[in-house]
Amino acid sequence: MARAADGRDVIVASNLSRTFRRADRQMVTALDDVTFGIDRGQFVCLVGPSGCGKSTLLKLIAGLMLPSSGALEVEGESVTQPGPERGMVFQQDSVFPWLRVIDNVEYGLKCRGVGRAERRKSAEFYLERVGLSHVARAWPRELSGGMLKRVAVATVFANGANVLLLDEPFGAVDYVTKRNLHDVLLALWTEAGSTERRTVVFVTHDVDEALILADRILVMHSGRIVDDLAVTAPRPRTTDGLMEPTMVRHKHVLLAHLGLENLQGDAKAPTGGEGTEP
Amino acid sequence: MKWLIAQFRRRLVSILMLLAMAGIWQILSTIYTAEAVPGEPMVPGWQIVFSRTLLSLSDYWQGGLGVPSVAEGAPQSYLAALLSILDHSVDTIVRLYVGLLIGGLVGSLLGMAVSWSPWTRRIVDLPVQLLRTLPLLAMVPMFQLWFGIDFVGKIAFVGYGVGVIFFAGVVNAVKNVPQIYIDNARTLGASRLQIYRTVVMPAIFPEMRGTILLSLGIGWAAVLGAEYLGAQSGLGYVIIYSEQFAYLDRMFVVALIFVFYASISYAIFDRLSRRLLQWTPQAGRVVAHG
Numbered sequence: 001m002a003r004a005a006d007g008r009d010v011i012v013a014s015n016l017s018r019t020f021r022r023a024d025r026q027m028v029t030a031l032d033d034v035t036f037g038i039d040r041g042q043f044v045c046l047v048g049p050s051g052c053g054k055s056t057l058l059k060l061i062a063g064l065m066l067p068s069s070g071a072l073e074v075e076g077e078s079v080t081q082p083g084p085e086r087g088m089v090f091q092q093d094s095v096f097p098w099l100r101v102i103d104n105v106e107y108g109l110k111c112r113g114v115g116r117a118e119r120r121k122s123a124e125f126y127l128e129r130v131g132l133s134h135v136a137r138a139w140p141r142e143l144s145g146g147m148l149k150r151v152a153v154a155t156v157f158a159n160g161a162n163v164l165l166l167d168e169p170f171g172a173v174d175y176v177t178k179r180n181l182h183d184v185l186l187a188l189w190t191e192a193g194s195t196e197r198r199t200v201v202f203v204t205h206d207v208d209e210a211l212i213l214a215d216r217i218l219v220m221h222s223g224r225i226v227d228d229l230a231v232t233a234p235r236p237r238t239t240d241g242l243m244e245p246t247m248v249r250h251k252h253v254l255l256a257h258l259g260l261e262n263l264q265g266d267a268k269a270p271t272g273g274e275g276t277e278p
Numbered sequence: 279m280k281w282l283i284a285q286f287r288r289r290l291v292s293i294l295m296l297l298a299m300a301g302i303w304q305i306l307s308t309i310y311t312a313e314a315v316p317g318e319p320m321v322p323g324w325q326i327v328f329s330r331t332l333l334s335l336s337d338y339w340q341g342g343l344g345v346p347s348v349a350e351g352a353p354q355s356y357l358a359a360l361l362s363i364l365d366h367s368v369d370t371i372v373r374l375y376v377g378l379l380i381g382g383l384v385g386s387l388l389g390m391a392v393s394w395s396p397w398t399r400r401i402v403d404l405p406v407q408l409l410r411t412l413p414l415l416a417m418v419p420m421f422q423l424w425f426g427i428d429f430v431g432k433i434a435f436v437g438y439g440v441g442v443i444f445f446a447g448v449v450n451a452v453k454n455v456p457q458i459y460i461d462n463a464r465t466l467g468a469s470r471l472q473i474y475r476t477v478v479m480p481a482i483f484p485e486m487r488g489t490i491l492l493s494l495g496i497g498w499a500a501v502l503g504a505e506y507l508g509a510q511s512g513l514g515y516v517i518i519y520s521e522q523f524a525y526l527d528r529m530f531v532v533a534l535i536f537v538f539y540a541s542i543s544y545a546i547f548d549r550l551s552r553r554l555l556q557w558t559p560q561a562g563r564v565v566a567h568g
Contacts, residue, residue, distance in 0.1 A: 064461055084467030094462035098480035098557045107476070108466030141559045159466055 009037035010163060010199045011061060016070035017223075018056050030056040032223035033070070038216075041197035043189065045210035048220035049258055054203045057220070058167050061201060062088045074163060084108055087161030089152045089169040095140045101151055102127060102136040108159035119158075126154040130184050146177035150184060157188055164189075166202045170209070182212055186236070207254045211247055212237045219257045227257060300324065314524040322527035331527040335359040338366060338516050363535065370512040371539065373429070374501045377436025382493065385441035389448025390474060410442040414496075418503050427508035432501065439500035440493045447489030451482035484558055487551050494543055498536065 018031040031053045038044050046054040059065040060072055063082040072079045074086060082088075087108075095104050102123050109119035127133050130150040140148060149169060156164055166185075170178045189200060204210050210217050211231060219227035229250055233241055241247060255261045286293070307323035314320055322331065336358030341347035345358050352358070388406055391398040418435065425431035455478055463477045505514025513532050520528040 062465055064464065082461075082464040082467075084465075086465065088462070088465040090458055090462065092458050094458050096459060096462070096477065096480075097559075098483075107463070108468070111463075111466060111468040111472050111476075139557045141557065155466070165465075 008039055010040045010075060011036075011038040011201070012071075012073045013037070013057075014071045016057075016060065016072055017068050018053075018060060018065065019068045029223050031060070031067075034223075034225055036218065036225060036228075038199060038201065040199055041195070043200045043213055043215045044202065045214035045217045046201060046203045046220060047205065047207065047210050047217055047254060047257070050205060052220040053223040054220050055167055058088075058165050058201060058203050061163070062086055062165050064088075084112060084159055085161055086163045086165060087156030087159055089149070089156055089164070089166040091168040091171050093140075093145070093148050093152075095143075095148050095151050095155075097140045099140075100136070101132065101138050101140065101143070104140065104151055105155045105158050107155065122158045123154075126158040126188075127151075129157075129188055130154045146173045146181065149173060149177075149181055153181070153185055153188070162198055164198050164200045166200065168203050168205070171204070171206075178209070182209070186213065190235070205258070207251055207258070208242060210254065211242055211250060217250070217254070219254065221257060227253065229253065314526050318524050318526055320526060322530055326527055327531060331531050332356065332359055334525070334528060335362050335516075335531065338362040338519070340365070340511075366511055366513050366516055367535065367539070370501055370505065370514065373432045373504070373512065374436060374497050377433045377501065378440050378493065378497045380433065381437035381440030381497075382444050382490075384437065385444025386448050388441075389445045390452065390478065392449050393452045393478075394470070394474075406442070406445050409438075410446060414439050414500065415503055418507050421504070422508055432504040432509070435504045436497055436500045440497050443489060443493045443496055447486055447492075448482065451485040451489075452478060454485060455481040483551075484555060484560075487555075490547065490551075491544070494540070494547065498540060 014035050016031060016034045017029065020028045020030055022028055034053075034057065046057065048054050056065065060067055061074065061079065063079045063086065066080070079086075095101075096107065099107065102120070105123035105127055106119045109122060114122075124133070124136070127136055130153055132147060132150055132154065135143060135147065140151070143151070152169070170181050173181065189197060192198065202210075202213055211233075214231050217227075217229040217231060218225050219229070231247075231250060233244065233247060242251070252261070303321070304323055307319065307321040310321050312320045319326065333354045333356060336354040336356070337348050339345065339347045339358040339362035341350055343361065345355070345361055346352035347358065348354060388402050391402045393399070417438070421435040421438070422431050425434045459477050459481060460473060463473045468476065501512070502514040502517070505512040506518045509515040513535065517529050517532050520526075520532070
């Protein structure tokens with residue numbers, strides 16, 4: 001369903017599958033023969049009901065898991081293990097509680113032998129960008145859930161990853177905090193300028209979140225990519241913008257894929273095949 | 279001064295409990311007057327402990343520093359008694375802490391080897407799990423024949439006793455490290471060695487606190503066990519020597535000295551670990567304020 005890869009792609013998946021053996025020895029297919037390519041600098045959201053394989057796909061790209069069959073390349077290289085060029089923000093709190101906030105942001109740079117002054121400068125810069133300079137020396141336990149997410153975002157940006165993988169990162173925070181986090185993330189992503197932007201793959205089941213963030217939305221269902229929407233609305237996007245006719249149409253399509261409403265009006269059928277590509 | 283008074287007030291109940299325990303001992307000594315051998319009460323009262331018994335410890339002073347030993351014909355003296363306590367204590371404490379250090383280090387490394395890779399697991403896990411089940415005190419005579427009755431034998435014994443506890447503690451604690459932290463470190467570019475140093479070790483420390491406290495206790499038992507059988511010095515040697523003459527009061531004093539040392543080492547460890555655990559949410563937690 002999703003268009004095949006071409007030369008410009010950063011992430012290329014061909015016939016990618018992943019199966020698991022459950023405790024009752026049944027084989028479960030989490031990812032079923034998926035083929036797609038993702039452009040450099042694109043903000044892609046993976047949307048689908050829980051259990052559709054979107055987190056599995058993200059873990060494969062991160063290298064935290066290996067495919068059962070098929071090929072996966074990032075920047076032309078086959079993915080065999082995690083690497084700092086692919087940063088990940090997890091759904092759970094991943095900030096190390098035994099390091100102070102600023103030491104968390106520096107962690108990856110320190111692991112790779114970046115000098116003290118340089119990594120401190122970078123960490124301070126990104127902490128400032130996510131609005132957490134005032135808690136640089138605090139322990140993570142002293143921070144709220146939303147602040148911990150900001151630390152995680154600052155950490156992957158400071159680490160210099162070209163590809164950012166976010167696995168329902170803001171799923172557990174309240175609505176207001178979530179909107180603020182979107183602003184923080186988009187500001188960091190856009191400020192690089194369109195030629196040097198990092199590629200983002202963002203997993204969510206929140207339709208509005210996907211419409212506000214994404215250039216492109218890949219819809220997953222039962223281990224397959226079943227739709228591929230291009231969201232061309234201008235940025236920055238607002239709540240009003242979500243009421244534009246094209247956005248409403250996208251939303252109907254997405255909700256239908258999630259099984260929440262039957263398609264009406266001019267929205268297309270979820271299994272119709274054409275998708276809404278440009 | 280103000281600080282002292284505040285401390286005293288805060289610990290008033292504990293101090294009273296301590297005095298009560300000493301009082302009960304004193305009462306017991308007057309009620310229960312049986313003697314192990316003539317002149318050696320089963321429950322020596324404090325008036326005996328702090329005079330005759332203390333003085334008698336100079337019997338274990340081996341001479342030197344210009345203070346002649348009883349064996350050389352000198353009379354018992356408090357100075358010789360004090361020196362003898364210090365001398366034997368130093369021997370025991372050095373054996374204890376060198377053994378603890380080596381055992382803790384080796385046990386921890388082996389424990390981490392179990393999770394390092396499938397190969398290291400296969401090599402380490404079963405043998406150490408088997409060694410772990412050997413009863414510690416049954417091993418004392420064997421260790422003496424294998425490693426000799428001198429320093430090395432005792433260190434080896436303490437190291438073994440403590441090492442198996444550290445091993446079990448580390449294996450268990452590593453299993454409980456949340457996968458999310460390891461995944462996070464991996465995606466940030468940490469190598470396996472770096473993950474062990476910067477994620478596994480700090481993450482297991484809160485759980486290892488209990489293991490370390492336990493190993494301090496086992497360490498004391500092990501070093502005494504080693505000294506009971508074939509040592510020419512150390513607090514365990516004083517106890518076993520006293521036992522031959524049914525000197526209950528001397529054994530009692532040595533036991534009190536143990537309590538003193540153990541309390542100090544627990545207090546030091548407590549301070550140290552509190553510093554290292556500033557980051558935990560439980561830092562300084564009290565279940566309910568009364």
